[in-house]
Structure formats: C-alpha cells, structure tokens
Amino acid sequence: MTEANLGAFEERIGHRFADRDLLTRALTHKSYSHEAKDELIRDNETFEFLGDAVLGFVMGDLLFRRFPTLDEGALSKIKAYLVSATSLAAKARDYGMGEVIYLGVGEEKSGGRRKDSLLANLFEAMIAAVYLDGGIDPARRLIESSFAADVDRIDADDLLFHDYKTALQERAQGQGLPLPEYNVIGEVGPDHEKRFIVEVKIGSRTARGEGSSKKEAQQEAAKHALRESSG
Numbered sequence: 001m002t003e004a005n006l007g008a009f010e011e012r013i014g015h016r017f018a019d020r021d022l023l024t025r026a027l028t029h030k031s032y033s034h035e036a037k038d039e040l041i042r043d044n045e046t047f048e049f050l051g052d053a054v055l056g057f058v059m060g061d062l063l064f065r066r067f068p069t070l071d072e073g074a075l076s077k078i079k080a081y082l083v084s085a086t087s088l089a090a091k092a093r094d095y096g097m098g099e100v101i102y103l104g105v106g107e108e109k110s111g112g113r114r115k116d117s118l119l120a121n122l123f124e125a126m127i128a129a130v131y132l133d134g135g136i137d138p139a140r141r142l143i144e145s146s147f148a149a150d151v152d153r154i155d156a157d158d159l160l161f162h163d164y165k166t167a168l169q170e171r172a173q174g175q176g177l178p179l180p181e182y183n184v185i186g187e188v189g190p191d192h193e194k195r196f197i198v199e200v201k202i203g204s205r206t207a208r209g210e211g212s213s214k215k216e217a218q219q220e221a222a223k224h225a226l227r228e229s230s231g
Helices: 003-013 020-026 030-036 045-066 072-082 085-094 105-109 116-134 136-152 164-174 214-230
Strands: 181-188 195-202 205-211
Touching: 003 020, 020 116, 030 105, 045 072, 045 116, 045 136, 072 136, 085 116, 085 136, 116 136, 164 195, 164 214, 181 214, 195 214, 205 214
Parallel strands: none
Antiparallel strands: 181 195, 195 205
16 A cells, blocks of 8 residues: 555545554454464454444433433434445445455455455544544544534434334234334445345335335335325
C-alpha cells in the first residue's frame, strides 16, 4: 500500500492518523498476518472487538438523544438495524475499505474484498483505530457522518419499526386469516451485491419487497402488506 493510497483513504474517512501503525493494523486481515509468519505483523481481530464496543456506545447515545420519546425496545430495534453486518459492509464499501485491506493470497482469490462479513469487521476495526489514535471525538464523527442519512430516514412514529413480519402475523391471526407465506420470486445483481425480491401472501392479498438479504426483503414485503391492508 503506497503512502498516496493511505493518504487518499484518510481523506475519505475524514481522519488523518498521528500513528499510521494503527491504520495499518486496522487494515490487516488475519489471512495476511498468518501467511506473512512475522510476529511483528498483527491483524485487526482485537480491533474489531473494540470497534464494536465503541460503535455500540456512540449509536446508543445518538439514538437516545435523537429519539427521546421511544422506549428501549424501539431503540434496540433501530440500533440493530443500523449496525447489522449488511449495513456495516455497505459503509465499508462507501469508503473503499475493501480496496485497501491487506489480504492473504487465499482470501484474495476467494473474493475477500467483496465479502460482507469481512467488510463489516473491517469497518469496526477502523472505528477502533480512529478511537485509539484520537479518542472518542473523531470516532464519533466518523460514525455519525457514516450513519447520518440512515438516521434521518427513520420515522420515529413508526411503532412497528422493522418488525413488520411479527406485526403482519399478529394481524392475520386477529382477522382469522392463515399465516403469511413468504417466497423468493427473484434475485438481481452480482453475487457480492445481490438483491432479493420476496412476495408475501396473506389470504387473497399479496405484496412484494426487496432487500439485500432474504430476511430484509421479507420485512419489506410485510411492511407493504400492512400498509396496503390499512389503506
């Protein structure tokens, strides 16, 4: 990795490292350190642990202040949605993290730079590196800027918030209808950015939803079914 590439990456995440070793470690996957067989090259696994804790604290604080009228259950659902592996992987892609990570040959050949799990862990490791380098303030700025648009889209009055499948099932039972049936009816996009299209059938009604995972698509389908039945 050249100095120019690292510098450009720092510009993208909005943090200039005082200690570049922290940045290098955050970008070092275990496959790379294992193949290097050099005890001086340390991977980012423990950074993932710390980054997860920092992310959880900052997001909890942000949501608590942003939505003071919501109860614990609603806040927990919102937080879980925002910091899901799919969401974190998308943030990592936005910053081009997959392009700068150090991978072993085997992981590189298996498409590691595009794997959601690897990218989600990398995003957490980067949060830890920023925190260790500059403290909580720059880590908070990175997190808040990364999730600003997502938080702005949240409808605090939507009491169902992302638990639409349960709500739809309860409505079906209350109306004496059979339980909702979900079927994947289509897949679009390349493997690393695949989108699923799901149809839900409840009684004589159907609705569709799309998402980056089957579960997400099911939730979207259930949401549309609820809204259509309430219209």
